[in-house]
Amino acid sequence: MxxxxxxxxxxxxxxxxxxxxxxxxxxxxxxxxxxxxxxxxxxxxxxxxxxxxxxxxxxxxxxxxxxxxxxxxxxxxxxxxxxxAPTRSRHSKDELFIKLYNVGLVPVASIVAAIGQRQAEHQRKLALYRKIESRSYADPAQLSDRKKGIYLSLLAGIRQEEMGLGWCSDARKLLASVTT
Amino acid sequence: MxxxxxxxxxxxxxxxxxxxxxxxxxxxxxxxxxxxxxxxxxxxxxxxxxxxxxxxxxxxxxxxxxxxxxxxxxxxxxxxxxxxAPTRSRHSKDELFIKLYNVGLVPVASIVAAIGQRQAEHQRKLALYRKIESRSYADPAQLSDRKKGIYLSLLAGIRQEEMGLGWCSDARKLLASVTT
DNA sequence: CGGTACATGTAATCTGTTACATGATTCA
DNA sequence: TGAATCATGTAACAGATTACATGTACCG
Known part of the structure; x- marks a missing residue:
C-alpha cells in the first residue's frame, strides 16, 4: 500500500x-x-x-x-x-455521480443543491491552491528540482478544481431543462 | 457507505x-x-x-x-x-503525486515514465468516453431527464481525462528542465 | 470556564483486495 | 485442448473510519 x-x-x-x-x-x-x-x-x-x-x-x-x-x-x-515500480491508477469514487444517475427519481432541485455544494468546495480549494501558488511557486522554472515536483502536484490540484468548476456550470445549465 | x-x-x-x-x-x-x-x-x-x-x-x-x-x-x-443528504466529497488518493514529491531522489526518467503511463491511460479512457458520447449522447438537450444525468457523469469523465492530458503535458515540459 | 493545541494510543467496525473453490458450455 | 463466459460464493487479510481514552497548558 x-x-x-x-x-x-x-x-x-x-x-x-x-x-x-x-x-x-x-x-x-x-x-x-x-x-x-x-x-x-x-x-x-x-x-x-x-x-x-x-x-x-x-x-x-x-x-x-x-x-x-x-x-x-x-x-x-x-x-x-x-x-x-508501476503506478496504480487512482480509482475515483464519487457519490455525486450516483446521485446524478437518479435524476428523475427525486426533485432535480435536490441534485442541483448537491452540485452547488460541490461548486463551493471547488471554489474554496481553488482559492487556497492559488494562494499557495502565488506565495511559493510564482516562477516555476526557477524552482529547485524537488520543488518542481511539488509544484506539479499543486498544479494538478489547481487544474482539477478549475475543471470541476467548469463541469458544475455545465451541469447546472443542462439540469435547468429538467422539470421533475 | x-x-x-x-x-x-x-x-x-x-x-x-x-x-x-x-x-x-x-x-x-x-x-x-x-x-x-x-x-x-x-x-x-x-x-x-x-x-x-x-x-x-x-x-x-x-x-x-x-x-x-x-x-x-x-x-x-x-x-x-x-x-x-449531504454528499461526501471524493477523497482522491493518487500515488503519482507521492512519486512527484520525490523528484530529486531518483532519476527523473523514472518519474517521467510514470507520467507517460498515466498519459496513455488518459488517452485510452478519453477515446472510450468520446465514443460513447457520439454514439448515445450526441444531442444532450434532447435526452430524457434520466439520460441527462447519466450524460453529465460521462461529461465529467471526459473533462477529467482532458484535464489529465493537459497536466501530463505541462509536467513533461517542466521535468525536462530537471537534470538528476 | 471553555476551547484549542499538544501528543499518543486502543478497539470496533466497515470497506476493499486477493486468493480459493466449483462446474457446465461455448468458441477457436 | 484451452480459454472465456456464465454464476455463485467463502475466507483471509489489508486499509480506512469512528468512537473511545487520557492529560497538561495556554488563551480569551
Missing part, C-alpha cells in the same frame, strides 16, 4: 512525530492523500518494526513525551524501489 | 443478478465507481436482509441457478433519503 510511502516521503526533509505527520496530511501532502492520526500511528509502528524508520524518544516537561521519527537508509532504499 | 446506493441505482431500471451487476460496475457505473463481484455479493446479501432488495431464484438448465434482485419500495425510499 502507499500510505507508508507517503510517510517516508514526508520524512525525507525533516524528522517528524506522528502528530506532526498527521498535520502534514491535513495540508500539503493532504491535497492528494489523506490519513487520520490513527492510521499514521499504526503505520509508523509497522515501518519501525520493518526498519524503515528510526525513532527517538524525547521526554518533555508538562507535555506528553514525543516520538520523533526519521528515515533510515533502508527506508529510503525501499522508497526508491517503489518509485520505479 | 455508498456501494449500496450504487447498487440500488442500478436496479431502478432493471432487475439484475449479482453477476450482471458486477459487469455493470466494469462499464457504465464503473466509470466512477468500481466494485468487485465479492463486494457486490456481500452487499446484496445485506441489502436483502434489510429489505431494500427482493430476490427471485431462477433455476436454469446446464447453468448455475440465478438470483435475480429487484428494488423494493423500502429500497427506493432509502435511496431517495440518501440523495437528499
Amino acid at each position: 502507499s500510505l507508508s510511502h507517503a510517510i517516508l516521503t514526508a520524512l525525507i526533509d525533516e524528522n517528524l512525530t506522528g502528530y506532526e505527520l498527521a498535520k502534514q496530511f491535513d495540508v500539503s501532502l493532504g491535497f492528494f492523500w489523506q490519513a487520520s492520526h490513527q492510521q499514521i500511528y499504526r503505520e509508523l509502528k509497522q515501518l519501525h518494526e520493518q526498519g524503515f524508520v528510526a525513532v527517538e524518544e524525547v521526554p518533555q516537561l508538562a507535555k506528553p513525551d514525543k516520538r520523533v521519527y526519521s528515515l533510515t537508509a533502508a527506508g529510503q532504499k525501499m522508497l526508491e524501489v517503489w518509485i520505479l | 455508498s456501494l449500496s446506493h450504487a447498487i440500488l441505482t442500478a436496479l431502478i431500471d432493471e432487475n439484475l443478478t449479482g453477476y450482471e451487476l458486477a459487469k455493470q460496475f466494469d462499464v457504465s457505473l464503473g466509470f466512477f465507481w468500481q466494485a468487485s463481484h465479492q463486494q457486490i455479493y456481500r452487499e446484496l446479501k445485506q441489502l436483502h436482509e434489510q429489505g431494500f432488495v427482493a430476490v427471485e431464484e431462477v433455476p436454469q438448465l446446464a447453468k448455475p441457478d440465478k438470483r435475480v434482485y429487484s428494488l423494493t419500495a423500502a429500497g427506493q425510499k432509502m435511496l431517495e433519503v440518501w440523495i437528499l
Whole structure:
C-alpha cells in the first residue's frame, strides 16, 4: 500500500512525530492523500518494526513525551524501489455521480443543491491552491528540482478544481431543462 | 457507505443478478465507481436482509441457478433519503503525486515514465468516453431527464481525462528542465 | 470556564483486495 | 485442448473510519 510511502516521503526533509505527520496530511501532502492520526500511528509502528524508520524518544516537561521519527537508509532504499515500480491508477469514487444517475427519481432541485455544494468546495480549494501558488511557486522554472515536483502536484490540484468548476456550470445549465 | 446506493441505482431500471451487476460496475457505473463481484455479493446479501432488495431464484438448465434482485419500495425510499443528504466529497488518493514529491531522489526518467503511463491511460479512457458520447449522447438537450444525468457523469469523465492530458503535458515540459 | 493545541494510543467496525473453490458450455 | 463466459460464493487479510481514552497548558 502507499500510505507508508507517503510517510517516508514526508520524512525525507525533516524528522517528524506522528502528530506532526498527521498535520502534514491535513495540508500539503493532504491535497492528494489523506490519513487520520490513527492510521499514521499504526503505520509508523509497522515501518519501525520493518526498519524503515528510526525513532527517538524525547521526554518533555508538562507535555506528553514525543516520538520523533526519521528515515533510515533502508527506508529510503525501499522508497526508491517503489518509485520505479508501476503506478496504480487512482480509482475515483464519487457519490455525486450516483446521485446524478437518479435524476428523475427525486426533485432535480435536490441534485442541483448537491452540485452547488460541490461548486463551493471547488471554489474554496481553488482559492487556497492559488494562494499557495502565488506565495511559493510564482516562477516555476526557477524552482529547485524537488520543488518542481511539488509544484506539479499543486498544479494538478489547481487544474482539477478549475475543471470541476467548469463541469458544475455545465451541469447546472443542462439540469435547468429538467422539470421533475 | 455508498456501494449500496450504487447498487440500488442500478436496479431502478432493471432487475439484475449479482453477476450482471458486477459487469455493470466494469462499464457504465464503473466509470466512477468500481466494485468487485465479492463486494457486490456481500452487499446484496445485506441489502436483502434489510429489505431494500427482493430476490427471485431462477433455476436454469446446464447453468448455475440465478438470483435475480429487484428494488423494493423500502429500497427506493432509502435511496431517495440518501440523495437528499449531504454528499461526501471524493477523497482522491493518487500515488503519482507521492512519486512527484520525490523528484530529486531518483532519476527523473523514472518519474517521467510514470507520467507517460498515466498519459496513455488518459488517452485510452478519453477515446472510450468520446465514443460513447457520439454514439448515445450526441444531442444532450434532447435526452430524457434520466439520460441527462447519466450524460453529465460521462461529461465529467471526459473533462477529467482532458484535464489529465493537459497536466501530463505541462509536467513533461517542466521535468525536462530537471537534470538528476 | 471553555476551547484549542499538544501528543499518543486502543478497539470496533466497515470497506476493499486477493486468493480459493466449483462446474457446465461455448468458441477457436 | 484451452480459454472465456456464465454464476455463485467463502475466507483471509489489508486499509480506512469512528468512537473511545487520557492529560497538561495556554488563551480569551
